[in-house]
Amino acid sequence: MIYLDNAATTCPKPPAVWEAMEDVIKNKGANPGRSGHRLSVEAGRILWEGREMLYSFIGAEEPEEIILTSNATEALNLAIKGCLKPGDHCIITSMEHNSVARPVYALGTAGVEFDIVEADTEGIIRAEDIKKAIKDNTKLVAVSHGSNLTGSVQPVEEVGKICREAGVYFLVDAAQTLGVLPFNVKKLNADMVAFPGHKGLYGPPGTGGLYLRRGLVLTPLKEGGTGGQSETLEQPGNCPDRYESGTANTVGIAGLRAGVKFVAQLGVHHIEEKEKDLLSLMLSGLKRFDEVEVYGPQDLNKRLPVVAFNIRGRDAAEVGFILDRVYDIAVRTGLHCAPLAHRTMGTLESGAVRASLSYYNTREEVECFLRAIESIIREMT
Amino acid sequence: MIYLDNAATTCPKPPAVWEAMEDVIKNKGANPGRSGHRLSVEAGRILWEGREMLYSFIGAEEPEEIILTSNATEALNLAIKGCLKPGDHCIITSMEHNSVARPVYALGTAGVEFDIVEADTEGIIRAEDIKKAIKDNTKLVAVSHGSNLTGSVQPVEEVGKICREAGVYFLVDAAQTLGVLPFNVKKLNADMVAFPGHKGLYGPPGTGGLYLRRGLVLTPLKEGGTGGQSETLEQPGNCPDRYESGTANTVGIAGLRAGVKFVAQLGVHHIEEKEKDLLSLMLSGLKRFDEVEVYGPQDLNKRLPVVAFNIRGRDAAEVGFILDRVYDIAVRTGLHCAPLAHRTMGTLESGAVRASLSYYNTREEVECFLRAIESIIREMT
Numbered sequence: 001m002i003y004l005d006n007a008a009t010t011c012p013k014p015p016a017v018w019e020a021m022e023d024v025i026k027n028k029g030a031n032p033g034r035s036g037h038r039l040s041v042e043a044g045r046i047l048w049e050g051r052e053m054l055y056s057f058i059g060a061e062e063p064e065e066i067i068l069t070s071n072a073t074e075a076l077n078l079a080i081k082g083c084l085k086p087g088d089h090c091i092i093t094s095m096e097h098n099s100v101a102r103p104v105y106a107l108g109t110a111g112v113e114f115d116i117v118e119a120d121t122e123g124i125i126r127a128e129d130i131k132k133a134i135k136d137n138t139k140l141v142a143v144s145h146g147s148n149l150t151g152s153v154q155p156v157e158e159v160g161k162i163c164r165e166a167g168v169y170f171l172v173d174a175a176q177t178l179g180v181l182p183f184n185v186k187k188l189n190a191d192m193v194a195f196p197g198h199k200g201l202y203g204p205p206g207t208g209g210l211y212l213r214r215g216l217v218l219t220p221l222k223e224g225g226t227g228g229q230s231e232t233l234e235q236p237g238n239c240p241d242r243y244e245s246g247t248a249n250t251v252g253i254a255g256l257r258a259g260v261k262f263v264a265q266l267g268v269h270h271i272e273e274k275e276k277d278l279l280s281l282m283l284s285g286l287k288r289f290d291e292v293e294v295y296g297p298q299d300l301n302k303r304l305p306v307v308a309f310n311i312r313g314r315d316a317a318e319v320g321f322i323l324d325r326v327y328d329i330a331v332r333t334g335l336h337c338a339p340l341a342h343r344t345m346g347t348l349e350s351g352a353v354r355a356s357l358s359y360y361n362t363r364e365e366v367e368c369f370l371r372a373i374e375s376i377i378r379e380m381t
Numbered sequence: 382m383i384y385l386d387n388a389a390t391t392c393p394k395p396p397a398v399w400e401a402m403e404d405v406i407k408n409k410g411a412n413p414g415r416s417g418h419r420l421s422v423e424a425g426r427i428l429w430e431g432r433e434m435l436y437s438f439i440g441a442e443e444p445e446e447i448i449l450t451s452n453a454t455e456a457l458n459l460a461i462k463g464c465l466k467p468g469d470h471c472i473i474t475s476m477e478h479n480s481v482a483r484p485v486y487a488l489g490t491a492g493v494e495f496d497i498v499e500a501d502t503e504g505i506i507r508a509e510d511i512k513k514a515i516k517d518n519t520k521l522v523a524v525s526h527g528s529n530l531t532g533s534v535q536p537v538e539e540v541g542k543i544c545r546e547a548g549v550y551f552l553v554d555a556a557q558t559l560g561v562l563p564f565n566v567k568k569l570n571a572d573m574v575a576f577p578g579h580k581g582l583y584g585p586p587g588t589g590g591l592y593l594r595r596g597l598v599l600t601p602l603k604e605g606g607t608g609g610q611s612e613t614l615e616q617p618g619n620c621p622d623r624y625e626s627g628t629a630n631t632v633g634i635a636g637l638r639a640g641v642k643f644v645a646q647l648g649v650h651h652i653e654e655k656e657k658d659l660l661s662l663m664l665s666g667l668k669r670f671d672e673v674e675v676y677g678p679q680d681l682n683k684r685l686p687v688v689a690f691n692i693r694g695r696d697a698a699e700v701g702f703i704l705d706r707v708y709d710i711a712v713r714t715g716l717h718c719a720p721l722a723h724r725t726m727g728t729l730e731s732g733a734v735r736a737s738l739s740y741y742n743t744r745e746e747v748e749c750f751l752r753a754i755e756s757i758i759r760e761m762t
Contacts, residue, residue, distance in 0.1 A: 001420065008412035008421070009628060018406050021632075025399045025585055030711065031389035036701050037711035039382065040389070070451035070587065073605035073627025098614070099605035099627060105614040106604050198628060204406055206451065206587045206630025221602060223487050224454035224480035225718030231729065233479070233486040233720065246454025246480060247390060247579060249587025251402075252633065320417050330411065330418035337606030339614065348612065 002329045002365045007148050007176060007306045007356035009198045009205060013259065017203060020258035024251045031247055033227035043250050050253040051240070053260045058193065059184035060211055067210040067243045068253060072175045073099040074221070075194035075210035078243060079171050080104060080142065082218025083192075086111030088139040093125045093154070094118045094344045095147045098337040100173055104142070113137070119344050122297040123152030131162045140169045146176040149341040149354065150296030151306035153181070160189030169216070175199060176304055179263045181272060185211055192216070201263060202359075203256030206249050212239060222246065271359050275305040278357045278366050282307055285370035291377050295345045295352060305357035308336075308345070311377060316351040319376060323353075327372040331355045383710045383746045388529050388557060388687045388737035390579045390586060394640065398584060401639040405632045412628055414608035424631050431634040432621070434641045439574065440565035441592055448591040448624045449634060453556045454480040455602070456575035456591035459624060460552050461485060461523065463599025464573075467492030469520040474506045474535065475499045475725045476528045479718040481554055485523070494518070500725050503678040504533030512543045521550045527557040530722040530735065531677030532687035534562070541570030550597070556580060557685055560644045562653060566592055573597070582644060583740075584637030587630050593620060603627065652740050656686040659738045659747050663688055666751035672758050676726045676733060686738035689717075689726070692758060697732040700757060704734075708753040712736045 003011050024046060032043035051063040060066065069075045080103045084090055092104055094116050104114050115133050119125045130141055141163050146153045156172055163170035171192040177183060178193075179200025185193055190211065197207025212218065220235055224245030229236040236242055263271065280300060286292045291312050297303040311319055320333030332354045335342055342348040355369060384392050405427060413424035432444040441447065450456045461484045465471055473485055475497050485495050496514050500506045511522055522544050527534045537553055544551035552573040558564060559574075560581025566574055571592065578588025593599065601616055605626030610617040617623055644652065661681060667673045672693050678684040692700055701714030713735045716723055723729040736750060 003411075003420065005411060005416050005418065005421065008416055009410065011410035011420070013406060013410060018403060021406070022399060022403065025394060025402070025636075029390065029392040029394060030384075030386060031586070035386050035389060035711065035713040036698065036715070037386065037705040037713075039384065039392070039711050040386065040713075070455075070630065071627035074451075074603055077603040077605065077626075097606060098611065101614050102604035102606075102616055102626070106601075106616060196628060204630075204632050205412070205628050206633050208627075220487075222455055222458040223483035224458065225478060225483075227718070230479065230716035230718045231720045231723075233482050235483055235487060245458075245483070246452035246589075247577060247586050249451065249585075249630070249633065251585050252587050252630065255406075317417065324418040330416065330420050332416035332418075332421075334417070335611035337608070337611045339612045342612075 002368060004355040004357065004369060005330045005332050006358035007354065008332055010200065010202050010358045012360060013202050013204065014262040016258040016262060017255045021204060021251045021255040024254045028250070032250055046250045046254050047248055050257040053257045054209060057260050057264055058178070058211055059186055061214055064239050065211055065214055067212055067240045068248060069208045069210055070206055070249065071208040072194045072196035075208050076100055076173060077103050078210055078218060078221045079192045079194055080140070081107065081221060083140055083169055084112045087137060089113040089135050089137040090140045090142065091115050091117060091130060091133045091138060092142045093144065094340045095123050095125065095152060095154070096144050096338070096340055097148055097173065097175065100142050100144065101340055116340065119152065123147050123150040123341065123344060124297060124302060125154055127155045127158035127162055130159050134166050134168060138168050140171060142171040142173065144173040146181070146304045147341055148176050148306065149308050149336050149338045149352065150345060151304035152296050153302050153304060156188050164189040176306065179268065179271070180275065180304060182268050197252070197256040197259065201256060202259035204252050207252040207256040218243070266359065274359060275357050276300060278361055278363065279305040279307070281363060281366045282355065282369070286373065289373065289377055292373065295347065306354065308352040308354045310347070310350060310352055313380060316353045319353050322376055323372055329369055329372055383749060385736040385738065385750060386711045386713050387739035388735065389713055391581065391583050391739045393741060394583050394585065395643040397639040397643060398636045401635040402585065402632045405635045409631070413631055427631045427635050428629055431638045434638045435590060438641050438645055439559070439592055440567055442595055445620050446592055446595055448593055448621045449629060450589045450591055451587055451630065452589040453575045453577035456589050457481055457554060458484050459591055459599060459602045460573045460575055461521070462488065462602060464521055464550055465493045468518060470494040470516050470518040471521045471523065472496050472498060472511060472514045472519060473523045474525065475721045476504050476506065476533060476535070477523070477525050477721055478529055478554065478556065481523050481525065482721055497721065500533065504528050504531040504722065504725060505678060505683060506535055508536045508539035508543055511540050515547050515549060519549050521552060523552040523554065525554040527562070527685045528722055529557050529687065530689050530717050530719045530733065531726060532685035533677050534683050534685060537569050545570040557687065560649065560652070561656065561685055563649050578633070578637040578640065582637060583640035585633050588633040588637040599624065647740065655740055656738050657681060659742055659744065660686040662744060662747045663736065663750070667754065670754065670758055673754065676728065687735065688737070689733040689735045691728070691731060691733055694761060697734045700734050703757055704753055710750055710753055
């Protein structure tokens with residue numbers, strides 16, 4: 001099978017990921033931070049090492065700024081619900097995934113105001129438009145760094161500066177970009193960054209995290225046992241304990257650490273270069289077909305290796321089905337959990353086919369994909 | 382090492398657990414329910430099979446009543462916060478873990494009233510006391526089925542009947558009992574049951590779930606992408622999608638399914654019998670020492686294989702440290718995330734040593750533990 005659904009989750013994972021997980025479940029299977037015995041201490045070390053790896057990878061100041069979550073959606077919900085109160089105003093963009101749009105929409109019914117800044121036809125917002133949308137009660141600006149539909153990369157550095165100057169919290173949804181593009185929380189002036197473990201970081205599902213800038217305090221999404229400060233019914237104030245109640249996914253976190261190590265050792269620049277080469281091949285190949293409409297930015301520097309397209313006259317789901325059944329090529333079709341972005345692209349009715357790349361894809365696979373598309377088009381005539 | 386910290390997490394896990402996990406991460410690494418391709422469909426099947434296994438194991442009516450979570454704490458937070466609104470009243474017991482007590486306490490600061498029903502000196506509540514505490518605005522009764530500190534088993538069947546008659550939701554925290562005692566949601570008249578995957582079900586960390594009786598609708602803890610109904614910004618209403626936003630932990634859930642299968646094939650009665658034999662040996666052994674005070678019920682039928690104790694004149698943490706370093710025996714010491722229960726037992730200051738058993742423990746291990754305790758006592762004199 002040729003797997004081109006890496007924006008959903010990268011596949012395969014580096015062998016080191018499973019090896020790390022196997023070691024934990026077989027040899028380090030205790031509950032971290034709950035007991036004093038050595039096996040528990042060792043399990044605690046797994047969490048610590050995961051945090052160590054992540055904080056330095058994203059350029060944070062200290063490991064305690066990393067809150068481990070079960071996925072990016074949990075991180076986004078914690079960030080959004082943890083900082084907004086009724087009466088607050090929040091700004092999102094028309095390129096957001098439902099993991100941002102739905103929590104904001106839910107808060108909207110509970111007295112939080114929000115505005116949606118519209119992207120252009122390539123799916124890119126203007127930082128200036130964010131600035132214009134900031135009001136006296138604006139507390140949070142949430143921007144998807146790169147679109148899971150069109151791959152459009154937003155001018156997050158500019159937005160970060162604007163937010164910092166305006167004294168507004170800036171939340172970056174890095175679901176599609178961490179491990180894919182160079183990333184530094186300080187350069188972005190980000191107060192919070194949500195990320196999955198199982199996409200560009202090549203970790204297992206069930207992992208993710210939230211970078212929370214030191215000093216920022218959120219209302220926890222969940223209260224419960226934290227191992228420390230057991231004597232009080234009040235949730236502890238210290239980070240990350242405040243936000244990590246319940247037994248941690250040590251097995252997954254060990255895998256995530258191995259994934260981040262894989263990315264760090266290759267170097268994000270190297271990964272970016274390789275994926276850009278594949279992306280360029282895919283885009284130029286698709287452009288040869290008059291019947292194909294590709295969405296998102298033309299400029300390779302403004303996009304991720306995520307290509308949404310339609311074949312005119314063909315249903316997106318049907319194209320995906322043929323790619324899967326006839327050509328053994330896995331892509332995603334449908335609405336990609338991003339109705340706002342589809343509305344921006346004019347594809348809310350039709351949906352789109354999405355082919356997304358990872359470091360493990362090859363030029364041969366992309367060429368095979370292009371030949372399959374060509375055959376599907378030819379069959380039509 | 383002799384591992385007697387199974388109430389924190391069971392260790393080891395059955396080999397089938399990691400074999401199932403390995404198969405998923407190596408061969409079925411796609412994102413479930415997000416795409417139409419076969420690898421994604423296969424990943425979706427993992428979730429379905431996990432739900433199938435769990436619903437029948439607990440005697441639910443249909444698989445959709447099982448909401449998969451990252452641990453029991455998340456399930457408890459979803460249940461408690463999802464059903465209580467300001468002005469509602471809620472009843473908990475003095476034996477609750479912080480994963481129940483802390484969310485309730487947090488809601489208490491937001492206008493939810495609550496009462497704590499006190500247990501007796503053995504850590505057991507009287508169902509009658511729950512009945513007395515029910516008020517006109519009582520919406521929820523939350524009871525820990527079995528204590529993680531003293532192993533005290535509560536009369537949940539009686540409480541369930543009382544709640545059903547009073548039209549009050551009944552939430553059972555089965556963190557210590559699922560897989561350990563026979564369990565049937567209908568027999569308990571439970572509306573919700575929270576459980577971890579990594580304790581009595583022998584699954585990996587990062588897994589758990591909430592049984593939510595059909596027809597009951599909660600406010601979700603998290604909104605986001607659900608794979609289905611992508612076109613709307615409103616969180617879908619259907620169960621379990623409504624509560625499972627974000628990428629699922631397919632690897633963990635495959636492991637959990639294998640764990641439940643292990644338990645189901647052995648039979649909970651058989652597991653209970655074996656653990657009761659070990660428990661009996663441990664309790665009668667500890668009783669021989671005048672210096673040892675054991676907490677919790679005397680009657681074996683009213684308790685779990687979880688034994689909290691102190692050696693008079695010795696600090697609990699010190700005893701745990703010696704057991705670990707000198708005898709290579711892992712127990713837990715401290716407050717066990719259950720300050721309410723410690724207050725009931727009179728051990729809030731001292732803490733306690735806790736030895737907890739699993740199916741994998743042996744009589745030889747228990748005897749070795751008893752010899753170690755004897756040596757520690759002798760050294761004192």
